[in-house]
């Protein structure tokens with residue numbers, strides 16, 4: 263495997279109409295408008311629906327717990343389930359995810375225990391799970407920085423001859439950061455097996471997309487890096503999954519990175535401490551609530567007679583189970599050891615930190 | 629492994645040998661940055677490495693420092709040991725966020741589950757007649773950041789040994805290379821192992837005053853000690869080598885002996901590394917001190933243009949003068 267690739271990039275601008283395979287009304291889009299993608303099999307669509315519904319229930323529960331003061335903060339992904347779950351289901355267990363604070367439902371869906379997952383937002387420790395076990399990095403707060411980690415990891419895997427891909431989520435606001443540009447460019451030059459999912463939820467806290475870019479779409483940028491770019495309806499799980507599957511396949515095959523912009527909407531406030539009434543109207547939110555990704559897929563599945571009462575019961579039960587487990591995990595007061603503050607700063611023990619640890623210990627004993 | 633008879637080699641050559649030996653010994657070591665490939669780096673520290681080990685071990689990356697360090701974070705997470713180069717001190721600043729927010733914090737954030745064994749090489753400090761932005765001393769930014777290890781050799785033997793240790797370390801290391809010492813020679817047989825990271829070294833014994841120096845100012849301090857002999861002033865010189873962790877024991881022992889100390893560095897004084905040295909030595913050794921600890925450093929100005937840098941850099945004359953006019957007797 264070499265970083266020294268001679269291939270001439272042949273990429274064009276993405277279609278300015280977001281790719282969708284199932285429309286707002288839950289009907290399959292005609293083949294000629296599918297931009298060469300196929301509707302995933304019904305079993306896959308059912309699994310997408312199931313995971314999104316469970317994620318919605320869980321996200322709602324975590325927001326409620328945050329309102330009750332059980333968590334310090336929680337950035338909800340309500341309304342963005344198609345992007346998050348469509349992406350995660352297109353990944354294999356070997357692929358790595360490099361997420362942001364926004365992407366907790368993706369991490370939950372990847373199998374991270376909610377108690378570990380929410381340690382950061384509860385304020386116990388910055389990051390609670392073992393990234394290597396779940397092949398999921400820490401949630402990045404400094405915007406776009408994680409995109410470079412994804413490219414580095416992917417490049418190392420490629421140099422080592424391992425056929426995996428990495429995925430990173432980037433917000434529309436974060437797409438203005440220099441690290442986004444550097445990550446796209448490094449990935450292009452090194453042909454890194456990384457798929458960038460730009461979750462365009464149209465807001466960076468209060469700032470709308472129109473203040474971030476003059477570009478037609480964020481996916482338009484891809485051509486400048488010699489990378490294929492897709493502009494996808496981010497509330498259509500079928501489309502996100504189809505595009506992501508192809509992009510991941512391509513990356514694992516050794517054909518390089520892809521940029522996938524998913525157009526969606528942040529239905530909740532930025533976090534619990536945000537006041538969205540200052541920058542957007544209830545009408546806007548209502549319009550987007552009407553384009554709900556879960557309802558859309560549900561309509562399609564119902565039209566195909568693919569969602570039985572038993573299916574619904576199982577999904578509801580699983581959602582409730584996850585919610586209850588999370589309530590329980592968040593109600594137990596964590597036992598924190600202040601001595602841990604010094605334990606992980608370095609691998610190699612530092613005399614000065616041993617001194618400071620003893621100082622804190624003595625203070626506690628007074 | 630580079631094995632040579634004792635012969636004079638430059639610091640650049642010692643660093644080159646250290647990188648070569650590390651790449652040869654450990655298949656996870658990779659080296660990349662700006663111009664480190666066919667050119668061998670603007671200071672030739674990576675000279676010949678790409679030709680010897682190929683483009684998958686040593687390569688030219690796109691020109692973006694945040695990208696270089698950020699991708700190295702990902703590579704280290706994978707299990708590689710990247711050694712990346714920032715071309716000049718001031719050009720490490722685009723990578724500041726990656727270094728401070730991720731390189732320094734990953735192991736702590738993950739409760740020790742993810743270590744980042746990586747080395748960030750930074751050609752540092754001035755004295756080479758570089759035009760603006762080529763002569764900064766950025767050490768205080770890094771030493772102020774918990775999670776980083778910061779070293780700065782002053783001679784070829786230490787350069788080799790500290791580099792080998794830095795690459796083997798499971799903690800990320802900021803490796804500062806004093807540009808003005810790149811071409812200084814020392815008789816060394818390779819491979820060489822000197823004192824480990826975290827250890828300072830008394831490089832000249834004396835009884836009247838301790839000069840605490842690192843990187844480029846070690847030579848200045850030694851020259852000062854030489855000149856002071858004529859005035860019957862006995863100067864002890866400490867080469868810190870490792871700025872973080874800091875060797876309180878060696879510095880403390882020396883100060884207890886001499887009762888007087890001055891820190892010499894090129895960086896500006898205010899909020900500089902010398903302030904930390906002065907403060908911690910005072911806290912620990914106040915009883916043994918006969919005078920306040922002096923800082924003989926660059927002025928609190930942006931690094932000057934080449935024709936004025938001689939007025940900025942601490943010289944033996946300036947140090948001797950400072951020692952001579954230093955009031956430490958009680959009135």
Ligand SMILES: Cc1ncc(C[n+]2csc(CCOP(=O)(O)OP(=O)(O)O)c2C)c(N)n1
Pocket residue numbers: 364403404405432433434435436437463465466467528532
């Ligand atoms: C480098 C950096 N600058 C500023 C912030 C503060 N901040 C946190 S989230 C945010 C908005 C990000 O918006 P976007 O990237 O669109 O993601 P979203 O929150 O909508 O998912 C800002 C400005 C930050 N975390 N990092």
